[in-house]
Each structure stands twice: as structure tokens, then as C-alpha cells.
Amino acid sequence: METRLSRRDLLRLLSAAGLGAAFSRHAVADEVGIAPVAATVPENKLIPTPDGPRYPAQWIGGKVIQPERPLTVVNETDVLVVGGGPAGFAAVVASARAGAKTTLVERYGYFGGQWTGGLVLLVISSHARENGQLVKVLRGIGDELLERLTRIDGAVVNQAPGKFNPTSDPEATKFMMDEMIREAGVKVFLHCWVADVVMDGPVIRGVVFESKAGRQAILAKIVVDATGDGDVFAAAGAEHERRLHAIGLVHRVGNADRADRTRLAEAGVKSLGSVEPLSSVKWVNLRGPSTDCLDVGELTRLEMEHRRAIWNRVQQLRKKPGGEELFLLQTAPQLGVRMSRLLTGTHQLTYAEAREGKKFADTIAVGGAQNGQHRGWPIPYGVMLPKKLDNLLAAGRCVCVDEKLIEDSRLIASCLTTGHAAGAAAALAIQTGCRPREVEIARLQKLLLSQGAYLG
Numbered sequence: 001m002e003t004r005l006s007r008r009d010l011l012r013l014l015s016a017a018g019l020g021a022a023f024s025r026h027a028v029a030d031e032v033g034i035a036p037v038a039a040t041v042p043e044n045k046l047i048p049t050p051d052g053p054r055y056p057a058q059w060i061g062g063k064v065i066q067p068e069r070p071l072t073v074v075n076e077t078d079v080l081v082v083g084g085g086p087a088g089f090a091a092v093v094a095s096a097r098a099g100a101k102t103t104l105v106e107r108y109g110y111f112g113g114q115w116t117g118g119l120v121l122l123v124i125s126s127h128a129r130e131n132g133q134l135v136k137v138l139r140g141i142g143d144e145l146l147e148r149l150t151r152i153d154g155a156v157v158n159q160a161p162g163k164f165n166p167t168s169d170p171e172a173t174k175f176m177m178d179e180m181i182r183e184a185g186v187k188v189f190l191h192c193w194v195a196d197v198v199m200d201g202p203v204i205r206g207v208v209f210e211s212k213a214g215r216q217a218i219l220a221k222i223v224v225d226a227t228g229d230g231d232v233f234a235a236a237g238a239e240h241e242r243r244l245h246a247i248g249l250v251h252r253v254g255n256a257d258r259a260d261r262t263r264l265a266e267a268g269v270k271s272l273g274s275v276e277p278l279s280s281v282k283w284v285n286l287r288g289p290s291t292d293c294l295d296v297g298e299l300t301r302l303e304m305e306h307r308r309a310i311w312n313r314v315q316q317l318r319k320k321p322g323g324e325e326l327f328l329l330q331t332a333p334q335l336g337v338r339m340s341r342l343l344t345g346t347h348q349l350t351y352a353e354a355r356e357g358k359k360f361a362d363t364i365a366v367g368g369a370q371n372g373q374h375r376g377w378p379i380p381y382g383v384m385l386p387k388k389l390d391n392l393l394a395a396g397r398c399v400c401v402d403e404k405l406i407e408d409s410r411l412i413a414s415c416l417t418t419g420h421a422a423g424a425a426a427a428l429a430i431q432t433g434c435r436p437r438e439v440e441i442a443r444l445q446k447l448l449l450s451q452g453a454y455l456g
């Protein structure tokens, strides 16, 4: 019988014979045998090149013209959520659990948006203070995710009674989002960038997206824009405003537990970064210029300039007494865009209303206090409803708030809760056969409460 040894098995045998280290120094990168599905196709197999119609842009009269072309519809769904960040994640789980056929499209290969891909690990505003007591306002799907992370060693800190503003490990968070999305039965399209919308007059009928397979479409009865940047509502022509705000790049420093903090402090280094579940790692937040995140030239410049500044910072740290073992573990795969487009909704929630704790008949979530020190602020349904367009909802950092409240509404906890509400509202609209703006608020609130949400 033929015995096939994997490279790993071979290394193990060689190590046992005392030869492993010498061998592995000259070998290619090690591979682990955890491929999810056994390969049924032989490696390096030649396959036919597809031979369908092509519609390249044409150079006509000094202009690049995109010819008219039919698009393949790859999916038809009840609720389509675009963007798998905190808001989109909560929206799809809520919608699917409420019984709607739900689809999620995400431009990258993982969920979590700025939380995981942007390495913003600290979930601020999970709690508020009511009558002197710390009250958890981040409940429902976002809180369920964090609670499930507490069962994994090294996945989350400060998710416990009496604590607030938990910090989670990015890989554990991605993993748990995968699990919850899978369990809910959501149809997922990763590596798909939504580039346009399908309109039927003032009603959105779906989206057009780009992927390695080219330009295709998904049709939906209701679309939730959870792109953070409002890509969908902008393409649909919804009224909105644009804001420029500090675009940073988060990074992580490794071997933090091997640094001599006393000597570093003497050398003027006060902090290595913020706490993570892994004691050997610190994450470092970074502000940056308030520039336009819709301008690819600016995004390109910032990526490269931030990366150089971060590299230099960590090299300087390594030269300080006590910092010799520190190293740059990672810069975030996603540039840190804090805000861009904000929907002009049927209700613009103001900072004054929020600090007053104003109550609304259509409250669908409650925002928290950054430092756990002030009261919660009810969030009305109108912040996510466009003024005119139908069958479209916005969730997350692009909902309708005033200039001052954005600093609160864009935090992860608020994005999780508005996402949860948008998903539940979309599912209810499907169930009752109405437009999202006609959803019966009492029924929506009942559904949200049954899904564990907090409404004050």
C-alpha cells in the first residue's frame, strides 16, 4: 500500500530524528492540513476558458463609453443587506431570524468592517448610566455575539457584569460572526463590491455588484445600506450629506508583554497602545487628516503615508531602552474611515435630544455613554428611513444624526443596535407586505424585544 506523507508529517519524523530544524530552515513556508473540504479536483488542473459575450467599454469620440448590456441576476431575496460590518452583521442575523429570506453582500472576505478589518477592537458605548446604575444598552444580537466570545479563551475582555466597553479579538470576532450568520441561514456573497443600484422609479429593486466574475445583479424586495459610507443610498439618489473626518490606520504591536515598561516610561514612552484580550499585543488607534474617503487618490496616499509613519514609529520604539523586542505585528487591512455620507432621514436625531434623553414613540434602539457616565439616548426609527425613496433603509454609522452626535452614533455598539433594528424592520415589512416606512411600530418594537433588544 502506498503511504503518502504530508510535508508536516515528514517534518515531524525529521524532528524526531533531530533533523527537523535544519530541514525546515531551507524549506518553503509550512502549510497546515486544515483545509475545510478535501480537495476533489487535482491541483493545477486545466479548465476551459468561458466563451460568453463580452461588453468592454469602447473608446468613442475621445470618450470611454460603457455599452448597454444585460446583467445576470445571481440571487433574488426578500432582504438584501449591503456591507457586513457591525451594522450589516446584526441586520442580517435579525432579518433571517425573523423569517425573511436574507442575503448579505460584502466587498471584503470577512465580516466586521472597521471592528475587525479596521482593527478597532474596543466596543464603546455598550452601557449608559440610569439612576446611578450602569445599564447595558447593547443587547440583542451584538451582545449575544460578545457573550458567545466570552466562552472562548482569549477572545474578549470587559464583557462581564460591572464592566463596560468590551474589547474583542478580531479573529475570534470574525469567526463568531461567521458562525452566527451561518446558523441564521443567511445567503452570503463575499468579495463582491456593490457599484450601483437597480431602480424602478423611486423604488429600489436591487443592486449591481462587481466581482471576479464581472458585473452581476441581485434583486431584493428591501435593501439595507450598511456600507458605512452610504454607497447604496447615494447611488439610489437619496438625499444625504457628506462629511470629512480624521482618516486613520490602526496598527498592532507585538511582544508588548516582553517590553520593560519602566525603562520605556523613563525614555518618554507613556503608552504602547490599548488593551487586547491577548496580553502580548496592543492595538494603537490613529487619527489622521480629515480628507475625502470617496477619493481613491487620497485613500492611496493615506494608506502609504500612514504605513510609513507607523513603521517608523515602531522602529523608534525598538531603539528605546526596554522596547527592543517590540515589533509591528500588523497594520489594519482597512483604512480607518470614520465618517463619510450621512442619510437625510425622516428624523435627524440631534445631540441635544440625545443628551436630554428624549423619548420617541418609534424608539428602535438606545445609544450608550462613551465613558458609562451619562444616560442612554433613545434612537427613533426615522434616522434610518430615507425621506423619499422606498424599500431602502440605512444602518450603522451613516444614519441621520447631527454633526455633534456622530461621535456617538458611529461607535460600534450603536452600529450593532441600529443594524439589528434595520434588519428586524425589513423582515417585518416583508412579513406584513408593507413598505419599511409603513411598518407598525408597536409590532417592530415587540419583535425587537423578542430578539433581546433594549428599548429603554
Ligand SMILES: Cc1cc2nc3c(=O)[nH]c(=O)nc-3n(C[C@H](O)[C@H](O)[C@H](O)COP(=O)(O)OP(=O)(O)OC[C@H]3O[C@@H](n4cnc5c(N)ncnc54)[C@H](O)[C@@H]3O)c2cc1C
Pocket: 082, 083, 084, 085, 086, 087, 088, 105, 106, 107, 108, 111, 112, 113, 114, 115, 118, 120, 121, 122, 123, 124, 125, 192, 193, 194, 195, 226, 227, 228, 229, 231, 248, 249, 250, 285, 286, 335, 336, 337, 338, 395, 396, 397, 398, 410, 411, 412, 413, 415
Ligand atoms: C480609526 C478608527 C477608530 C475607531 N475607534 C473606535 C473605538 O475605539 N470604539 C468604537 O466603538 N468605535 C470606533 N470607531 C468607529 C467604528 O469602528 C465604526 O464607526 C463602526 O465600525 C461602523 O460600523 P458600520 O457597520 O456602520 O460600518 P463599517 O464598520 O465601516 O462596515 C461597513 C462594511 O461595509 C462594507 N462595504 C462598504 N462599501 C461596500 C460596497 N460598496 N459593497 C460591499 N460592501 C461594502 C465594508 O467592507 C464593511 O465591511 C473607530 C473608527 C475608526 C475608523
